[in-house]
Amino acid sequence: MSAAHQASTASGARLASHREVLRLAVPIMLSNLSTPLLGIVDTAVVGRIPDPAHVGAVALGALVFSFVFWGFGFLRMGTTGLTAQALGAADEREVRATLVRALLVAAGCGTVLVALQWPIRALAFTLLEGSDEVEALGRAYFDRRIFSAPATLTSYALLGWFVGLGRTGTALALQLVLNVTNMALDALFVLGLGWGVEGVALGTLAAEWTAAIVGVVVAFAALRQRGSRSVDWERVLDRERVKRTFAVSGDIMIRSLALVFVFVFFMAQGAAMGDLRLAANAVLLQFVDASAYFLDGLAFAAEALVGRAVGARSRPALLHAMRRTTLWAAGLAFVASALLFGFGDTFIRWMVVDPETREAAARFLPWAAAAPIAGVWCFQLDGIFIGATRTAEMRNAMVATLGLFLAAWWLLRPWGNHGLWAALHISYLARTVTLGAYLPRLTRLRHPGGAIPPSSPS
Secondary structure: OOHHHHHHHHHHHOOOOHHHHHHHHHHHHHHHHHHHHHHHHHHHHHHOOOOHHHHHHHHHHHHHHHHHHHOOOHHHHHHHHHHHHHHHOOOHHHHHHHHHHHHHHHHHHHHHHHHOHHHHHHHHHHHOOOOHHHHHHHHHHHHHHHHHHHHHHHHHHHHHHHHHOOOHHHHHHHHHHHHHHHHHHHHHHHHHOOOHHHHHHHHHHHHHHHHHHHHHHHHHHHHHHOOOOOOOHHHHOOHHHHHHHHHHHHHHHHHHHHHHHHHHHHHHHHHHOOHHHHHHHHHHHHHHHHHHHHHHHHHHHHHHHHHHHHHOOOHHHHHHHHHHHHHHHHHHHHHHHHHHHHHHHHHHHHHOOOHHHHHHHHHOHHHHHHHHHHHHHHHHHHHHHHHOOOHHHHHHHHHHHHHHHHHHHHHHHHHHHHHHHHHHHHHHHHHHHHHHOOHHHHOOOOOOOOOOOOOOOO
């Protein structure tokens, strides 16, 4: 075993301190908070227009892209787990190759999405029924933002690679480039130039491409710092590693589509109750997203630390990472819920001017305020399983959760929007129980069938 391998293995096996957990988590928290902040700004910008249809249109349009893009969330999650494991095993060639593979997949998938934009749009707006005005505005949003697909997926791959390396500060910087640019352009195009919903889409399009270009430049500069002057195509195209990458990707894609379908269905049912319910739920889901993205900082830390422990074959480091990151996540979940219970009404007033939308959102605010406490446990389990690349279990648990969510919605329909929110909370519980059932197997550090363990460096 080389000296580099010994050092890296020791690093992967080291028990993470509170300081290290926060060093990994805090930049991601700040980065992730900027993402829902972007959604909040989008909502607030169009909320200056005293017509709930504009808020609903941006919500529906953004939801379409959440569904489409998060189907490719494996580019972030799979890349994080594979990179962290390669780092823990001191396989520097694989660290580099993982990035190049992810970028190739991102570019190819993004190009396919642009080519298939018309059938995607037709299917999306068939499933998401709103009023004629909401649908027309939502289609205009879609037609412009779809051209950001290659850039968005490239950013997913870059974010996953940097998190896997533990370079969460770099990930924060790239997300800030994206989100600050986006917010500034939204304000310019909508409030300054009066372009409405189309201005929001164009601002996002320009910001996504800006962030992707900057990210690629930073990533290849990082490779040069790690001693790589050229692409190792033999390792990038290694058959067994490509197979493992696609196996992980396929599992996460199915899991992500099932998860996003829960929220698509939630918004679709809100839209079926009318523009007012749709707008109110859209506002409250911004709060849910903000808390989830905030708590995901600890889940991302779990991904990196668990991945290193798995790569180093250290069960003590694995268990320690699980406990320490979950402890921090639980504490922050209670803080997030307390803030929403205490200041949610104020946040609603900041975001929308329409009095009916304000009243409707306030009526259902307790559901959104309780979401951080309900969801933190499944968020942490996601991070643990992603770091270990135990993606088949994630897929199975989420498919089961989707079935339980739909059953809960069916039973709770007589309670209207309250029943819909209750079903969403039941989905959090179902994710926790179904994925937690696999946890004892994961902690034995046995690789799933077909996976190749991290290799020693060449």
